[in-house]
Amino acid sequence: GENVEQHPSTLSVQEGDSAVIKCTYSDSASNYFPWYKQELGKRPQLIIDIRSNVGEKKDQRIAVTLNKTAKHFSLHITETQPEDSAVYFCAASTPTKGTALIFGKGTTLSVSS
Amino acid sequence: DTGVSQDPRHKITKRGQNVTFRCDPISEHNRLYWYRQTLGQGPEFLTYFQNEAQLEKSRLLSDRFSAERPKGSFSTLEIQRTEQGDSAMYLCASSFGGQPQHFGDGTRLSIL
Numbered sequence: 273g274e275n276v277e278q279h280p281s282t283l284s285v286q287e288g289d290s291a292v293i294k295c296t297y298s299d300s301a302s303n304y305f306p307w308y309k310q311e312l313g314k315r316p317q318l319i320i321d322i323r324s325n326v327g328e329k330k331d332q333r334i335a336v337t338l339n340k341t342a343k344h345f346s347l348h349i350t351e352t353q354p355e356d357s358a359v360y361f362c363a364a365s366t367p368t369k370g371t372a373l374i375f376g377k378g379t380t381l382s383v384s385s
Numbered sequence: 386d387t388g389v390s391q392d393p394r395h396k397i398t399k400r401g402q403n404v405t406f407r408c409d410p411i412s413e414h415n416r417l418y419w420y421r422q423t424l425g426q427g428p429e430f431l432t433y434f435q436n437e438a439q440l441e442k443s444r445l446l447s448d449r450f451s452a453e454r455p456k457g458s459f460s461t462l463e464i465q466r467t468e469q470g471d472s473a474m475y476l477c478a479s480s481f482g483g484q485p486q487h488f489g490d491g492t493r494l495s496i497l
Binding site for chain 1: 425428433443476483491
């Protein structure tokens, strides 16, 4: 089955710096890779996703890149703000087959002002 | 609010008791997922419905766990003879086809 590894487990940056979180997946059949942000005590919220037919996707300060050959994908946050502080999870799945999301263990991002 | 809703938000029970949680997905979402999340971990998949059919169950789902989605709308997750290790946040998510999954706020279960 699918296995998703996520690094680093914690990341501390200064406000305005960039943050990068990396994930690798094991199942070459996976073709959908979302990122979720979870604040303490709240639900995971989708912030960006990418499908395997695309190499990069951007949404304002957030971007995701995908390397299918290496089976890894990354989240890039630019110009970080204190409100970006949260736990970020990557995940992988094959939604056309209805498979569930397999999550990484999360990265706790702390942005200090 | 037309998001995924879960009830109750918190459940405290004694070891050995049965508990049942409810999830109401976003209207017209045909897929419904249950996940379990423990402190410091990512959500772990438990089971998945497409309409009323339960199509996949994780090995994490022991015989004490059962889930239903009788009319293809809301779903219930029941845990029988609860154990200390069942303490966790139980999250429900829904989607339409291969579209992104949207999560509810979860039910936090505490076993005394």
